[in-house]
Amino acid sequence: MKGSLLIVTHFYPPSEMVAARRPAGLAKYLERLGYRVTVLTSGAWGPPSADVPGRPVWTGDLMQSRLNWRRANLRAWTQGAAEYEAGTSRLARVIVPDVALATWLPYVLPRALRLAHSERFDCVITTSGPESVHLVGMALRRWGAAWVADLRDGWGFETQHLWPTGVQARLDAALERAVTRRADAMTAVTEPIAADLRARLGAEARTITNGFDPEDVPPRTGSSAHLTPGRLSIVHTGRMASSQRSPRPVLDALRRLRSRSAELAARLELVFAGPLTLEERQLLGAADLEGAVRHVGSLDRPGSLSLQREANALLLITSGERRGEATGKLFEYLGAERPVLVLGEDSEAARIVRETRAGLVAPAGDAEAIASALERLVTGAPGVPPAPAAYSYPAIAATFAEVIEQARRRRAASG
The missing domain is CATH 3.40.50.2000 (Glycogen Phosphorylase B;)
Structure with a gap:
């Protein structure tokens, strides 16, 4: 076995949303490269399924609870049973960096810490959005695991989220800087996003695109x-x-x-x-x-x-x-x-x-x-x-494995 990995992602099968395909593709083909892959994800997208890549662990999520007054819109957005309403919710204009900080982090962070205590992961991969998922990586790095922060969307670059107050904007930017400073490696799905991380925040970000299976x-x-x-x-x-x-x-x-x-x-x-x-x-x-x-x-x-x-x-x-x-x-x-x-x-x-x-x-x-x-x-x-073939997940996983090993070396050198 090359090492034990934990992928933390809000979107994962059985969700059929395209956002779930990247972590699923990575989990599937990183396993074939010899890694032991555990996936920690939200249970908001459907009942747990055994027919998914990796060793999935589903957590609770307030998005699927009665406390979510927009549950019907969530079902319409994901399943298409009725028209959905686009745009951000009222909470999304308040909570920094995103609503998942309140709806999912209270579930996923404790579960991640318990898993890290029992599994002793060699590397943790957090893939956003939502951006609050990277707070899990920040916490697990303190347990000795290397950490790769993977961005499927720009955070402070070409963001779709404009904060109503300067305080929120500064807090959001501070969280982005903290992730950039502490991650052992950063990846982004497009070169413009990665180039922005390098130029604006000094990150050694590498472009690893999405792909197809x-x-x-x-x-x-x-x-x-x-x-x-x-x-x-x-x-x-x-x-x-x-x-x-x-x-x-x-x-x-x-x-x-x-x-x-x-x-x-x-x-x-x-x-x-x-x-x-x-x-x-x-x-x-x-x-x-x-x-x-x-x-x-x-x-x-x-x-x-x-x-x-x-x-x-x-x-x-x-x-x-x-x-x-x-x-x-x-x-x-x-x-x-x-x-x-x-x-x-x-x-x-x-x-x-x-x-x-x-x-x-x-x-x-x-x-x-x-x-x-x-x-x-x-x-x-x-x-x-x-x-x-360069845009297929077998090739993409092989490139991602290089980043994982680089992150492990950096984490070991930092003590």
């Missing part, structure tokens, strides 16, 4: 009950508004393409799968787009992966405002080996698609440019090379 990619069958035979189906899976994204520009682009050439527009369809807000449902259900835009509901993970694989092209919407944006969904798309249309030309997602020659890029808010990209997909979609 090649063992999860289904075979192509050439058809799907959710897609219209004979039409070019452009598919979007997952949530939009919860990450400050909107389908409005691509819908406006479809209208422009129709005004240019009704014949071309009639050859394509936009298909959306995943939870919606009420506004999104109204946008997708516009009368003038009937027959050209469809929402097929919220699919389970295998269903989403199958839909991606059968699509003619895949749509990735970004906020258009964050350079560091390259979510786990992009890498699922790369694994599907279908042309990807990225809306957000300055995003890290766009850079990766250009680098891998996996599709097209257009400005996020430019309906005319998006219409041209749609036209190009209809008239002759670009060829896509095989899924890049």
